[in-house]
Amino acid sequence: MTDGQPVTPTPVAAAADPAASPIPPRQTARGGGRMDLTSGPITKTLILFALPTLASNILQTLSGSVNSIWVGQFLGNSALAATANANIIMFLMFGAFFGFGMAATVLIGQSMGRGDIDAARRATGGVIGLALLFSVVIAIIGWFASDRILRWLETPPEAFALAHDYLRVTFLAVPASMLSVTLMMASRGAGDAVTPLRFMILAVVLDIIFNPVLILGLGPFPRLGIAGSALATAAAGTISMIGMIAWFYKKNHVLRLRGPELSYLLPKWSELRFIIGRGLPMGAQMFVISGAGLIMVGLVNREGMVTAAAYGATLQLWNYIQMPALAIGAAVSSMAAQNIGAQRWDRVGSVTNSGIAINLVMTGVLIILLLLFDRAALALFLGSGSPAIEVSRNIQLIATWTFLPFGTTIVLISTLRANGAVMPPLIILFVSMFPIRFGIYHFGYPLIGSDIIWWSFPLSSLASLAMAWIIFKRGNWRRALPQPAAG
Numbered sequence: 499m500t501d502g503q504p505v506t507p508t509p510v511a512a513a514a515d516p517a518a519s520p521i522p523p524r525q526t527a528r529g530g531g532r533m534d535l536t537s538g539p540i541t542k543t544l545i546l547f548a549l550p551t552l553a554s555n556i557l558q559t560l561s562g563s564v565n566s567i568w569v570g571q572f573l574g575n576s577a578l579a580a581t582a583n584a585n586i587i588m589f590l591m592f593g594a595f596f597g598f599g600m601a602a603t604v605l606i607g608q609s610m611g612r613g614d615i616d617a618a619r620r621a622t623g624g625v626i627g628l629a630l631l632f633s634v635v636i637a638i639i640g641w642f643a644s645d646r647i648l649r650w651l652e653t654p655p656e657a658f659a660l661a662h663d664y665l666r667v668t669f670l671a672v673p674a675s676m677l678s679v680t681l682m683m684a685s686r687g688a689g690d691a692v693t694p695l696r697f698m699i700l701a702v703v704l705d706i707i708f709n710p711v712l713i714l715g716l717g718p719f720p721r722l723g724i725a726g727s728a729l730a731t732a733a734a735g736t737i738s739m740i741g742m743i744a745w746f747y748k749k750n751h752v753l754r755l756r757g758p759e760l761s762y763l764l765p766k767w768s769e770l771r772f773i774i775g776r777g778l779p780m781g782a783q784m785f786v787i788s789g790a791g792l793i794m795v796g797l798v799n800r801e802g803m804v805t806a807a808a809y810g811a812t813l814q815l816w817n818y819i820q821m822p823a824l825a826i827g828a829a830v831s832s833m834a835a836q837n838i839g840a841q842r843w844d845r846v847g848s849v850t851n852s853g854i855a856i857n858l859v860m861t862g863v864l865i866i867l868l869l870l871f872d873r874a875a876l877a878l879f880l881g882s883g884s885p886a887i888e889v890s891r892n893i894q895l896i897a898t899w900t901f902l903p904f905g906t907t908i909v910l911i912s913t914l915r916a917n918g919a920v921m922p923p924l925i926i927l928f929v930s931m932f933p934i935r936f937g938i939y940h941f942g943y944p945l946i947g948s949d950i951i952w953w954s955f956p957l958s959s960l961a962s963l964a965m966a967w968i969i970f971k972r973g974n975w976r977r978a979l980p981q982p983a984a985g
Contacts, residue, residue, distance in 0.1 A: 597781025611839020623762025
């Protein structure tokens with residue numbers, strides 16, 4: 499999470515995860531958790547579809563926190579800094595591809611909504627083939643360029659060797675990791691949010707167990723230090739990915755490829771043109787968020803160590819506050835895409851309205867709980883006697899409510915993306931993140947000092963909400979989405 503925006507490239511963070519099928523949910527995916535999103539009560543269906551995604555997001559965040567504890571406790575601060583440097587690189591690598599995966603799920607969702615299973619499988623095969631090609635190239639380049647990459651990041655000398663070992667192993671795991679993420683996105687695109695949750699649980703449990711075993715060399719395993727942490731995550735992800743593929747075939751998942759369908763793994767230009775054309779703007783949003791986040795960290799650091807520590811603790815709590823918005827946004831996009839594909843435009847507006855209402859309730863409850871118990875929560879990160887606690891409480895009071903307009907914007911943008919409208923969200927994000935947010939800081943700092951940093955969050959979120967609402971109500975995003983040619 500960076501300055502109130504999602505930054506982790508996961509299937510949840512996409513908010514463009516179209517899904518589902520007009521055929522009965524158990525007909526082609528026995529026990530697979532697929533849902534028909536074009537009929538039935540909208541609010542109930544939306545909640546049921548969003549909950550597995552929300553659980554997956556929580557699990558992944560908790561896993562990252564636990565692994566950081568393992569590394570920090572067993573190997574020290576230098577090792578923790580090393581993993582942070584390596585993770586920045588991984589975020590950028592996955593962010594570069596993530597938009598392509600989101601674009602493919604638009605095709606999958608609308609194809610399932612039309613009942614065109616073959617088109618959904620073509621899109622799935624195309625994005626899997628693209629993911630394999632992209633990730634293998636990245637793994638090879640990353641293995642040989644690790645030193646240079648870490649020097650570009652100006653990695654501290656005391657963490658350089660550790661970061662090098664960690665990053666090299668992580669690069670080797672990129673193909674399996676990227677394929678796993680792609681399969682999870684595609685599965686949600688087909689209306690199955692339960693299967694990704696199953697194998698996210700498996701990956702998280704294995705990762706938490708493997709980390710201390712491989713770091714410390716418990717039992718018959720060698721002591722690998724920080725490389726063991728990277729290897730643990732890689733092994734857990736690979737086992738989970740293999741298990742998910744086996745599950746797809748065992749349960750005859752609607753997206754499994756057999757026989758001649760395996761040729762779909764060599765994507766045709768028609769699919770690539772669509773995926774790349776829509777995927778580049780979606781992926782660019784990751785870089786906009788990262789750039790704004792880095793600038794914000796620099797502005798906060800100017801205020802001194804206490805403020806920087808307070809902001810860091812605040813971000814840890816905001817990671818959890820934003821989760822309902824991301825999960826509901828993904829579910830809204832899924833339902834909207836299926837209904838658009840089925841030409842059920844009468845339901846699309848209701849899906850969006852229900853998503854906004856659910857998000858406001860869930861996020862509002864979390865904000866109230868955080869403000870009531872913020873001192874105890876912050877003490878977990880800062881220590882009960884830290885002077886940063888009061889600074890962080892001030893940040894919470896001023897800025898935490900930003901997630902109400904933020905969540906509403908996510909839902910609106912998710913509906914736009916469900917029909918392939920990818921440029922308006924990118925423009926909205928860029929304008930609100932840079933000229934508006936940093937303009938507020940520039941002109942407000944001489945007047946009220948550092949508090950303007952925190953006020954810039956809700957004010958820029960309100961601006962992004964206004965822009966998203968105008969485009970949603972008056973834009974031409976409802977036009978038919980061109981489909982790639984078959985064959």
